[in-house]
Amino acid sequence: MNKINLPQASKLTSPNPVSLICTQKPDGNTNLATVSWWTYLSFNPNMIAYAMSKASYSGERVRETKKVILSVPSEEIADEVMKCGMSTGRTTDKVKEYSIDLQEVPNSNIKIPVHSTVAIECSLKEFIETGDHYLYICNVENVYANADKRPVFAWNGYSEIRPVD
Numbered sequence: 001m002n003k004i005n006l007p008q009a010s011k012l013t014s015p016n017p018v019s020l021i022c023t024q025k026p027d028g029n030t031n032l033a034t035v036s037w038w039t040y041l042s043f044n045p046n047m048i049a050y051a052m053s054k055a056s057y058s059g060e061r062v063r064e065t066k067k068v069i070l071s072v073p074s075e076e077i078a079d080e081v082m083k084c085g086m087s088t089g090r091t092t093d094k095v096k097e098y099s100i101d102l103q104e105v106p107n108s109n110i111k112i113p114v115h116s117t118v119a120i121e122c123s124l125k126e127f128i129e130t131g132d133h134y135l136y137i138c139n140v141e142n143v144y145a146n147a148d149k150r151p152v153f154a155w156n157g158y159s160e161i162r163p164v165d
């Protein structure tokens, strides 16, 4: 085996997961941010976790509201998902700017894209400093699915977003 660095390893493990971290902004609207680094943690109780850079606006929002929905987007919005990963909700209304259609989630203030394969509604349990990111550990409250929709993945590291063929 050859010695490589961790970013190179993440290219070799492509396709990697893709999700949209959906949080509520102070004006009540929803912010969407693209996140690959998420994982299931436990099925009893149901828990997930995701890592976001310390500077992310989404991090600020979930630390304040303690609520987040992790949505796995489907192929219809692959281009928009890439754009959500290249802009911040601090200065951009991503939903409006990228014309992303949202749907309501029962009893939640946070909306999710219509084009979602799975949506995992969570409350924040705790967050831990992990280098230049925080790891957000979440209790799962509800899980929803559109099983007929094809989820997208990140290819070649994080440079291309599309389904598995």
Ligand SMILES: Cc1cc2nc3c(=O)[nH]c(=O)nc-3n(C[C@H](O)[C@H](O)[C@H](O)COP(=O)(O)O)c2cc1C
Pocket: 018, 031, 032, 033, 034, 035, 036, 037, 038, 051, 052, 053, 055, 056, 057, 058, 059, 081, 082, 084, 085, 086, 087, 088, 089, 090, 133, 154, 158, 159, 161
């Ligand atoms: C395919 C892809 C995957 C990404 N995965 C992550 C990730 O796992 N963690 C992270 O902190 N940022 C990730 N990003 C970058 C964030 O989406 C980006 O910093 C975004 O601007 C954050 O938005 P916000 O400031 O509105 O929260 C990814 C971007 C792309 C395009």
